[in-house]
Amino acid sequence: MEYAIETFSLTKTFSDWWGRNRVVAIDNLNLKVRTNEVFGLLGPNGSGKTTTLKVLLGLLHPTKGKAILLGGDATDPQINRRIGFLPEESYLYRYLTARETLNFYGQLFKLPAKVRKLRIEALLDMVGLKAVANRAVGTFSKGMARRIGLAQSLINDPDLLILDEPTTGLDPIGTRQIKDLILELAKRGKTILLCSHLLADVEDVCDRIAILYGGKVQVEGDVHELLQHSDKTEIIADRLSPAALEKIKRLLADEQAECTVSSPVDKLETFFINIVAAAQQQAVPTSGAESKWEISEFLAAKPDEHARQAAILDQLVSAGPSADEIAAISTQQVQPQPAPSPLADEDLLRRLTEQAGPPELKTVVAQPTQAKPSLEQLGKNILDELAGRPEPDKTQNPSASRPGDSNNA
Amino acid sequence: MHSIWAVAVNTIKQVIRLKIAAVFIVLLLVLLPVMGLKMTGDGTLMGRAQSFISYGLSLTGLLLALLTIFAAVYTLTSDIKDKQVYTVLTKPIRRYQFVLGKLLGVVLLDAGLLLLFSAIIYTITILLPTFIKADDAQLAQVRNEFFTARAFLKPAEPDISYELDQAYDKLRQAGEVPAGVNENPIARRNYRKELARRIGLRKRAAVVGEEMLLEFDNVRISDPNQSLFVRFKYDVAVNPPDLQIYSRWVVGDVRQVRLGGTLETPIYSMDRKDLIRTFREFEVPADAVARDGYLAITFLNVPLNDTVVIFPLEDGLELLYKADTFTANFIRAVLLVFVRLIFLAVLAVFAGSFLSFPVAVLLCLAVFTMANMSGFITESFGEESVGGNVSRIYYYSLKPLLGLLPQFDKQAASKFLVPARLLSWSLLAKMGSVTLCLKTLPLALLSLLIFSYREIAKVIV
Numbered sequence: 001m002e003y004a005i006e007t008f009s010l011t012k013t014f015s016d017w018w019g020r021n022r023v024v025a026i027d028n029l030n031l032k033v034r035t036n037e038v039f040g041l042l043g044p045n046g047s048g049k050t051t052t053l054k055v056l057l058g059l060l061h062p063t064k065g066k067a068i069l070l071g072g073d074a075t076d077p078q079i080n081r082r083i084g085f086l087p088e089e090s091y092l093y094r095y096l097t098a099r100e101t102l103n104f105y106g107q108l109f110k111l112p113a114k115v116r117k118l119r120i121e122a123l124l125d126m127v128g129l130k131a132v133a134n135r136a137v138g139t140f141s142k143g144m145a146r147r148i149g150l151a152q153s154l155i156n157d158p159d160l161l162i163l164d165e166p167t168t169g170l171d172p173i174g175t176r177q178i179k180d181l182i183l184e185l186a187k188r189g190k191t192i193l194l195c196s197h198l199l200a201d202v203e204d205v206c207d208r209i210a211i212l213y214g215g216k217v218q219v220e221g222d223v224h225e226l227l228q229h230s231d232k233t234e235i236i237a238d239r240l241s242p243a244a245l246e247k248i249k250r251l252l253a254d255e256q257a258e259c260t261v262s263s264p265v266d267k268l269e270t271f272f273i274n275i276v277a278a279a280q281q282q283a284v285p286t287s288g289a290e291s292k293w294e295i296s297e298f299l300a301a302k303p304d305e306h307a308r309q310a311a312i313l314d315q316l317v318s319a320g321p322s323a324d325e326i327a328a329i330s331t332q333q334v335q336p337q338p339a340p341s342p343l344a345d346e347d348l349l350r351r352l353t354e355q356a357g358p359p360e361l362k363t364v365v366a367q368p369t370q371a372k373p374s375l376e377q378l379g380k381n382i383l384d385e386l387a388g389r390p391e392p393d394k395t396q397n398p399s400a401s402r403p404g405d406s407n408n409a
Numbered sequence: 410m411h412s413i414w415a416v417a418v419n420t421i422k423q424v425i426r427l428k429i430a431a432v433f434i435v436l437l438l439v440l441l442p443v444m445g446l447k448m449t450g451d452g453t454l455m456g457r458a459q460s461f462i463s464y465g466l467s468l469t470g471l472l473l474a475l476l477t478i479f480a481a482v483y484t485l486t487s488d489i490k491d492k493q494v495y496t497v498l499t500k501p502i503r504r505y506q507f508v509l510g511k512l513l514g515v516v517l518l519d520a521g522l523l524l525l526f527s528a529i530i531y532t533i534t535i536l537l538p539t540f541i542k543a544d545d546a547q548l549a550q551v552r553n554e555f556f557t558a559r560a561f562l563k564p565a566e567p568d569i570s571y572e573l574d575q576a577y578d579k580l581r582q583a584g585e586v587p588a589g590v591n592e593n594p595i596a597r598r599n600y601r602k603e604l605a606r607r608i609g610l611r612k613r614a615a616v617v618g619e620e621m622l623l624e625f626d627n628v629r630i631s632d633p634n635q636s637l638f639v640r641f642k643y644d645v646a647v648n649p650p651d652l653q654i655y656s657r658w659v660v661g662d663v664r665q666v667r668l669g670g671t672l673e674t675p676i677y678s679m680d681r682k683d684l685i686r687t688f689r690e691f692e693v694p695a696d697a698v699a700r701d702g703y704l705a706i707t708f709l710n711v712p713l714n715d716t717v718v719i720f721p722l723e724d725g726l727e728l729l730y731k732a733d734t735f736t737a738n739f740i741r742a743v744l745l746v747f748v749r750l751i752f753l754a755v756l757a758v759f760a761g762s763f764l765s766f767p768v769a770v771l772l773c774l775a776v777f778t779m780a781n782m783s784g785f786i787t788e789s790f791g792e793e794s795v796g797g798n799v800s801r802i803y804y805y806s807l808k809p810l811l812g813l814l815p816q817f818d819k820q821a822a823s824k825f826l827v828p829a830r831l832l833s834w835s836l837l838a839k840m841g842s843v844t845l846c847l848k849t850l851p852l853a854l855l856s857l858l859i860f861s862y863r864e865i866a867k868v869i870v
Contacts, residue, residue: 060865078501081501096419105496107411
């Protein structure tokens with residue numbers, strides 16, 4: 001099956017009780033989400049993202065057109081037993097405890113009691129809510145409710161995961177964990193449809209995106225292709241001496257290329273996570289969700305540990321691992337990032353400036369780091385297009401690596 | 410079934426944990442014992458027992474009915490309003506299974522609560538004679554007329570078709586039949602029905618100094634040593650000054666007297682003085698019944714009364730005899746209440762499947778109220794009260810709709826338990842199946858259909 005989700009001229013209009021004020025929420029949508037890709041549905045508020053999901057899942061009837069999920073109709077139990085769905089808010093039964101909530105959804109999938117129990121414990125551990133598993137969900141903070149919401153969407157080991165604004169209400173750590181989880185699930189062959197207006201989230205995890213506006217797809221394509229500036233080059237090097245910098249500038253001047261030099265700035269997300277990780281190492285007490293890095297440790301794949309973690313995740317999604325196994329992994333702490341290297345080798349710099357052969361220098365050539373502004377710029381371009389202004393030139397340059405992989409490296 | 414059960418259990422948790430049921434449960438737990446201790450009725454032990462069981466069961470039935478309506482409507486509409494359906498209905502559960510699960514949850518909760526409260530009512534009723542000082546006569550009365558289940562027989566309907574034809578022809582010839590009635594089949598039928606009622610009533614009336622004979626054909630009593638009870642209520646043309654009617658009753662096989670010879674079965678006679686418009690009873694030994702099951706009751710309107718005495722057609726005079734135990738009757742009466750709760754649960758789920766919470770609750774309360782006064786409503790809209798085209802419109806529109814309404818007033822548990830009337834299994838099955846199959850099932854199917862095809866989410870753009 002090439003496509004996990006396919007829509008054909010999907011249209012949804014609605015009007016008031018008297019048939020007036022006809023509004024087009026989705027307009028002839030032809031969406032194709034390939035199997036095993038992370039697809040992002042983007043758009044400003046009211047662009048029809050959530051309505052699209054509701055129609056896909058059979059919660060709304062399309063006015064026209066058809067939606068096919070996993071080769072069938074989403075209201076067919078044979079199909080929707082392979083789908084996991086996290087709505088825009090978690091919409092949980094507030095009187096049930098976290099454990100009961102997962103048990104209830106597990107029962108709907110007719111999971112045998114033993115399997116259900118194992119999966120519930122594994123999921124509770126994974127989302128860091130084991131300590132509050134017997135508390136009513138109604139007393140949870142929004143972020144904690146979101147974690148349970150995510151856990152319920154995974155209880156059936158879905159082939160297709162539909163996530164509507166998965167990171168709303170989550171702290172940066174939770175956001176990062178969900179993003180890591182999405183990437184890990186994608187590695188395991190799942191298809192993920194992510195619906196969000198948080199551009200950073202989408203950019204970090206999605207293979208392809210579609211931008212909706214007014215119920216129509218404005219742009220669709222590979223994230224890298226859409227965002228890459230092929231007319232610019234970025235070189236990342238270890239710390240350089242002022243003399244070396246001068247030489248580089250001169251060299252570039254000879255090539256008649258302009259350049260700006262600055263030290264790389266950490267993303268606030270990374271900085272925040274490091275601070276909290278340090279606090280956790282000192283065992284500062286908290287009443288909130290126990291963010292012990294289960295998701296990142298559990299799912300983020302280090303080369304040597306990848307096989308072991310994959311086995312654990314496989315266990316989780318098939319029968320569920322033992323709680324001890326999970327605990328063993330979850331107790332590992334993230335190591336602080338290594339400090340920047342000392343001054344680079346002068347000799348290396350000299351060779352570079354002598355135009356002898358750049359490959360020996362430890363450099364990383366990648367797309368410009370200003371990716372987020374680029375995406376915003378893209379949104380601006382669309383708005384410009386809608387307003388009838390000329391579209392700036394978009395040059396595309398294919399990229400082989402998944403964006404998240406470089407993020408995790 | 411697995412999914413239905415999961416939703417049902419979740420529904421029970423919802424109703425209990427959100428304390429929807431708490432008000433009703435606390436109220437009943439407090440009120441029932443207080444009523445048992447404080448209710449005096451007419452001062453006798455019998456009166457206390459009757460009023461407790463009547464008010465206790467009615468109150469339980471009413472509060473559980475309200476709980477059923479609120480809980481069933483809430484559980485469905487809140488799941489839609491608070492959008493839990495988004496996560497539930499995208500799981501492998503059919504929508505009809507979801508609705509059936511909700512229904513099952515409410516019905517199971519009802520069953521549990523009804524079991525609890527009827528057990529409390531039963532225990533208090535059974536214990537009443539032990540903590541109330543009553544003399545032997547009162548204890549005997551309670552034993553014979555309350556802690557029992559008695560079959561009730563109505564007098565054989567006399568054949569009045571000849572009289573009816575005669576009367577109708579006479580009126581028509583005299584030109585007293587209203588214009589158009591003879592030509593219109595519906596109007597004619599209604600007119601003749603009213604005429605038949607009047608003739609029947611005339612046969613249930615005794616003028617001063619005259620006798621009125623009421624015959625029973627099929628009195629089957631297994632034990633001739635037991636007692637029969639004649640239950641009656643007087644209606645009068647003119648109220649006597651002390652509101653009492655003096656009477657002489659003769660009960661037995663009066664055919665023996667007409668034929669002459671020795672009496673095979675005894676004939677009993679007694680003089681009485683009874684309050685008008687109130688149910689009264691007297692006891693007669695069962696050996697008065699002839700072998701073929703015949704029994705005649707003669708009422709003499711003694712001249713002292715100075716008014717015509719009428720026995721209302723519906724329940725003016727009945728013959729009762731012990732046919733089962735109080736406990737068995739009580740269980741069946743409770744089942745009757747349960748049938749009512751099932752109807753209400755289905756009605757509430759039906760309303761909740763397409764209406765918002767307040768509107769659905771109001772609709773259910775309206776139907777519940779109408780079902781509780783179905784007799785009055787049927788009479789008010791009755792064919793007799795209107796004529797001509799209005800009658801025709803009523804006949805084809807409103808009447809079938811009213812037919813869908815259950816008749817809670819005619820199926821009240823206290824109607825059986827207060828006079829210790831037998832509610833037989835067959836009668837229970839008949840009433841239950843009419844309510845469940847004809848009135849509940851179509852509503853249930855309709856709600857499944859509506860919920861299966863409606864849009865669950867709202868478009869928000």
